[in-house]
Amino acid sequence: MRLYENRKVVLLTKHKKEEVIKPIVEEALGCILQVENRFDTDKLGTFTREIKRPKSQLDTARLKIKKGLKYSKVDIGISSEGSFGSHPFAPIQWNTELILFYDKSLNFEIFGLYEGPETNCDECIVRSYEEAVEFSNRIGFPSHYVILRPDHNKSKFIIKNINDYDTLKEAFELCLKKSKTQSVLIETDMRAFANPTRMNNIKKATENLVEKLLITCPECGAPGFQVQEIIRGLPCEMCGFPSEIAKEYIHVCHRCKHKMVEKYPCGEHSPAQYCERCNP
Numbered sequence: 001m002r003l004y005e006n007r008k009v010v011l012l013t014k015h016k017k018e019e020v021i022k023p024i025v026e027e028a029l030g031c032i033l034q035v036e037n038r039f040d041t042d043k044l045g046t047f048t049r050e051i052k053r054p055k056s057q058l059d060t061a062r063l064k065i066k067k068g069l070k071y072s073k074v075d076i077g078i079s080s081e082g083s084f085g086s087h088p089f090a091p092i093q094w095n096t097e098l099i100l101f102y103d104k105s106l107n108f109e110i111f112g113l114y115e116g117p118e119t120n121c122d123e124c125i126v127r128s129y130e131e132a133v134e135f136s137n138r139i140g141f142p143s144h145y146v147i148l149r150p151d152h153n154k155s156k157f158i159i160k161n162i163n164d165y166d167t168l169k170e171a172f173e174l175c176l177k178k179s180k181t182q183s184v185l186i187e188t189d190m191r192a193f194a195n196p197t198r199m200n201n202i203k204k205a206t207e208n209l210v211e212k213l214l215i216t217c218p219e220c221g222a223p224g225f226q227v228q229e230i231i232r233g234l235p236c237e238m239c240g241f242p243s244e245i246a247k248e249y250i251h252v253c254h255r256c257k258h259k260m261v262e263k264y265p266c267g268e269h270s271p272a273q274y275c276e277r278c279n280p
């Protein structure tokens with residue numbers, strides 16, 4: 001696909017996300033990735049709760065692209081936005097990384113995703129330097145940074161950029177001195193440059209993005225020919241009752257609106273275990 005060859009694509013980041021994003025998109029699209037760091041992305045929300053993340057992940061990613069295009073005067077943008085939390089059904093930590101691509105001249109948007117349990121996201125109250133070291137070692141310190149504050153995770157006083165044991169000790173002692181409860185909250189730093197595990201997940205999301213971008217419309221060649229609609233109701237293998245499983249994917253071109261129906265993407269029948277009649 002030659003559409004983006006030698007064209008500028010802007011990435012708004014001050015957390016060094018270009019380290020993984022730039023080589024992948026430049027290799028796949030032949031574009032020139034330009035980093036824009038004049039806007040402070042932390043204003044759109046931080047992981048350490050000083051500033052609340054006001055919008056959904058996709059909306060925040062859109063806002064970052066908008067800022068990037070505005071500052072750089074480039075008309076194609078890319079942005080990345082992560083979220084961390086508990087898995088909806090299991091007591092494990094879960095990372096969702098979204099990477100968004102927007103071409104203003106085509107008014108075309110597409111995103112790549114990584115979702116999975118590979119994250120060190122954690123926090124702990126500690127009362128001694130030894131406990132702080134124990135936590136740090138467990139989460140992959142010092143290649144993964146930690147953040148400290150006195151008492152609890154709502155404390156305004158906060159020390160970031162801790163990535164060696166001397167700084168950790170100093171920060172621990174300072175936070176302990178400021179603490180009203182003789183305890184210190186230690187947590188993982190989730191900013192991309194401070195967290196190689198997260199950086200690697202951003203890389204996987206970027207690979208997913210270019211994979212989707214490189215699928216072109218069979219009619220007009222526009223990039224990012226993808227599933228726009230899922231038709232559910234695949235019949236049960238036992239009784240034929242429609243299930244929640246997809247029976248068709250509808251791919252639609254964002255440019256010429258060419259439609260392709262992909263029949264039975266998950267097989268021709270759904271297992272009886274998912275049937276409301278056979279297995280209520």
Ligand SMILES: [Zn+2]
Pocket residue numbers: 217218219220221222253254255256257258
């Ligand atoms: Zn098309």
Ligand SMILES: [Zn+2]
Pocket residue numbers: 236237238239240241272275276277278279
């Ligand atoms: Zn059934």
